Amino acid sequence: MSSPSAGGVPALGQPRDERFAGRHVLSVKQFDRADLERVFRVAHDMKVMVGLVGTTDLLKGKVLANLFYEPSTRTASSFIAAMERLGGSVIAINEVKFSSVSKGETLEDTVRVLESYADLVVLRHPEVGAAARAAAVARKPILNAGDGVGEHPTQALLDLFTIREELGRLDGVELALVGDLRHGRTVHSLARLARWFDIRLRLVSPSSLAMPAEVLDDLREGGVTFTEHRDLDEVLGSVDVLYVTRVQQERFADPADYQAVKGAYVITPAVLERFSPRGIVMHPLPRVDEIDPACDADPRAAYFRQIAMGMYVRMALLALVMGRA
Numbered sequence: 001m002s003s004p005s006a007g008g009v010p011a012l013g014q015p016r017d018e019r020f021a022g023r024h025v026l027s028v029k030q031f032d033r034a035d036l037e038r039v040f041r042v043a044h045d046m047k048v049m050v051g052l053v054g055t056t057d058l059l060k061g062k063v064l065a066n067l068f069y070e071p072s073t074r075t076a077s078s079f080i081a082a083m084e085r086l087g088g089s090v091i092a093i094n095e096v097k098f099s100s101v102s103k104g105e106t107l108e109d110t111v112r113v114l115e116s117y118a119d120l121v122v123l124r125h126p127e128v129g130a131a132a133r134a135a136a137v138a139r140k141p142i143l144n145a146g147d148g149v150g151e152h153p154t155q156a157l158l159d160l161f162t163i164r165e166e167l168g169r170l171d172g173v174e175l176a177l178v179g180d181l182r183h184g185r186t187v188h189s190l191a192r193l194a195r196w197f198d199i200r201l202r203l204v205s206p207s208s209l210a211m212p213a214e215v216l217d218d219l220r221e222g223g224v225t226f227t228e229h230r231d232l233d234e235v236l237g238s239v240d241v242l243y244v245t246r247v248q249q250e251r252f253a254d255p256a257d258y259q260a261v262k263g264a265y266v267i268t269p270a271v272l273e274r275f276s277p278r279g280i281v282m283h284p285l286p287r288v289d290e291i292d293p294a295c296d297a298d299p300r301a302a303y304f305r306q307i308a309m310g311m312y313v314r315m316a317l318l319a320l321v322m323g324r325a
């Protein structure tokens, strides 16, 4: 792994996987294809295990601190569910206003406190680079659960796992990322993983919400085939996956700018008539108005199945990082 420093030290006598055990998960840039395939294999095993017996005691005695400075439903609760299904327990801090953060405690100090109680820390924070800042002071692994408009690596892993489970492949897939590509951290992370597979990207957004230059630079450097579009109809007929995102109102400094672009793309049953009958529609959720609920009954609507995949992938990551996969 290139970027992270060692987090904690894996327990003596535990099987040790150098790429994950005791390591931070800060950015998708730290993974290569073999790492991704390892996560997917373990996630698949977790899916089978949950279907058969529901829980295991793989992480019995381990404690996860779930530290959320930004709202979350799925990510926070799926980490809790993942840890509990592995037999571990969770310190959940999702209302930092009721914690010492409201007394002015720094992120670094809060992380130092929580890692004294826990074996790893999951962190969501509104600032880009917050997870890396936490990792710089932490002795235990930090898992980035979203750092502002930066990255959301665990979401990208579950997104790829969903495509693999739904379509049976990642190589050869044409993937449209639609909506707020500027502020959407899930698409920043997902786009960057395309380099490890033969995935062609179609980036569809209003010009003011285009994919940031640093992500495009990473795509070029990784040899990813991509094109940029304003009009969804230019790609609708050819893509295998429509990955739709919310326009991120909370990231706009000027509400008028949000009003100008909200509702730029709305997926309706009429739109889906022009989409591949074998394709899938994904969304990291929450949705606002970009997918009409009338689409939910369409078998191609994979966004609620995607949610369940998130728990399996997070179970896999927790087990790998704890050196017990």
Ligand code: NCD
Binding pocket: 074, 075, 146, 152, 155, 185, 186, 246, 248, 284, 285, 286
């Ligand atoms: C996303 C996020 O928080 O970045 N949600 C999630 O984690 N599933 C997407 C969003 O908030 O729009």
